[in-house]
Amino acid sequence: MTVDKQNLLITGGGRGIGAAVARHAARRGWRVAVNYARDGQAADALVGEIEAGGGEAFAVRGDVGSEDDVLALFETVDGRFGRLHGLVNSAGIVAPRARLDEMDFARLERMMRVNVIGTMLCAREAVKRMSTRHGGSGGAIVNLSSVAASLGSPSEYVDYATSKGAVDTFTIGLARELAEEGIRVNAVRPGIIATDIHASGGQPDRIERMKGFVPMKREGSPDEIAWPILWLLSREASYTTGAILDVGGGR
Numbered sequence: 306m307t308v309d310k311q312n313l314l315i316t317g318g319g320r321g322i323g324a325a326v327a328r329h330a331a332r333r334g335w336r337v338a339v340n341y342a343r344d345g346q347a348a349d350a351l352v353g354e355i356e357a358g359g360g361e362a363f364a365v366r367g368d369v370g371s372e373d374d375v376l377a378l379f380e381t382v383d384g385r386f387g388r389l390h391g392l393v394n395s396a397g398i399v400a401p402r403a404r405l406d407e408m409d410f411a412r413l414e415r416m417m418r419v420n421v422i423g424t425m426l427c428a429r430e431a432v433k434r435m436s437t438r439h440g441g442s443g444g445a446i447v448n449l450s451s452v453a454a455s456l457g458s459p460s461e462y463v464d465y466a467t468s469k470g471a472v473d474t475f476t477i478g479l480a481r482e483l484a485e486e487g488i489r490v491n492a493v494r495p496g497i498i499a500t501d502i503h504a505s506g507g508q509p510d511r512i513e514r515m516k517g518f519v520p521m522k523r524e525g526s527p528d529e530i531a532w533p534i535l536w537l538l539s540r541e542a543s544y545t546t547g548a549i550l551d552v553g554g555g556r
């Protein structure tokens with residue numbers, strides 16, 4: 306499944322699922338732009354690891370929830386790559402476990418700004434560069450949704466689940482909007498994956514607590530999410546667009 310040298314931007318690529326995508330993409334011949342928000346050390350270490358393995362990558366900071374940052378991010382990518390062929394929207398956040406009646410406006414706004422508007426802004430900038438309508442040569446976008454979109458995450462984080470429901474709807478609409486412009490748009494819905502996101506959301510024990518509810522009785526690894534993402538980016542998925550793929554061990 307090797308591709309010719311093509312250029313891929315991964316938002317939230319410094320850690321977790323995005324980092325796994327970056328590693329596998331680089332091995333398969335993609336040039337990789339690794340976006341991060343705050344943890345420059347993790348992103349730099351990942352770039353070093355990719356380069357040591359003979360791949361090409363660079364790290365670039367930018368908050369996907371800020372339009373100025375997103376515009377600057379894409380300008381940096383333009384400068385380094387010239388052309389863009391793929392975007393993986395992996396940047397995403399959760400917040401501490403809460404019921405809706407405990408959530409304040411600031412929390413709701415941040416959740417939607419990063420997970421929904423961030424995904425839409427980055428996709429918008431990618432479309433301007435990849436769509437044949439804008440003189441581009443086509444490409445592929447993969448959005449990170451979550452099984453939470455179908456479960457709703459009651460008493461845990463309905464705000465997060467709602468944001469991922471929006472990502473699903475956006476994926477379907479954008480796929481159809483761009484179907485004749487050389488861009489395929491798909492989403493992956495991970496289940497419970499072993500990354501820092503659970504601790505970041507104040508639940509370091511979440512995997513241990515929840516894995517018994519997964520039909521496979523275990524968490525997934527970031528690699529197990531990266532593999533289907535790499536397939537969706539590849540030519541082998543050339544007739545797949547608007548698909549939302551559950552990768553949750555049966556959950």
Ligand code: NAP
Nearest residue numbers: 317320321322341342343344368369396397451498500502
């Ligand atoms: P993670 O380990 O917490 O990593 C998140 C990455 O996103 C980090 O690189 C972080 O940057 C970056 N990020 C966060 N906010 C950002 C912002 N505003 N702008 C730019 N980058 C930002 O998370 P993960 O588990 O890999 O999750 C990746 C995606 O998969 C998310 O969309 C998440 O909702 C989804 N997902 C995860 C799971 C799971 O169980 N892990 C399940 C379902 C869906 P820094 O490194 O600079 O902090």
